[in-house]
Amino acid sequence: MTFRLKIDPVVQAVYDSLPDDVASTLTLALAEVCDDPFARTDPYGVDDGVTRLLILDRVIAMLLVTNTPAMQAVRILQITYDG
Known part of the structure; x- marks a missing residue:
């Protein structure tokens, strides 16, 4: 099952400002998330x-x-970059 990826324009602007190598890594990871979001991610606070x-x-x-x-x-x- 593939999940649809959604992003609003403000978050898209943050994504677009990432260095190319970071954006590429994030893109590949998000593709994996769309295949199985629960296996590739961690709960935020209480699951x-x-x-x-x-x-x-x-x-x-x-x-x-x-x-x-x-x-x-x-x-x-939200996208948080530590650069």
Whole structure:
């Protein structure tokens, strides 16, 4: 099952400002997340099955996972870059 990836324009601007190597690493990791968001991410705080963290070496993405019969989607809520 592949989840649909969503991002709003403000977060897209942050993504676009990342160095090329960091953006490439994040892109590949997000592709894996779309295949199985629960295996590739960690819970954010209490595991509510909805808010997840994708933790990489230099960047963290906070994600909102929607997993209903009507929609399977991963929305990027925030990107934090440690550069």
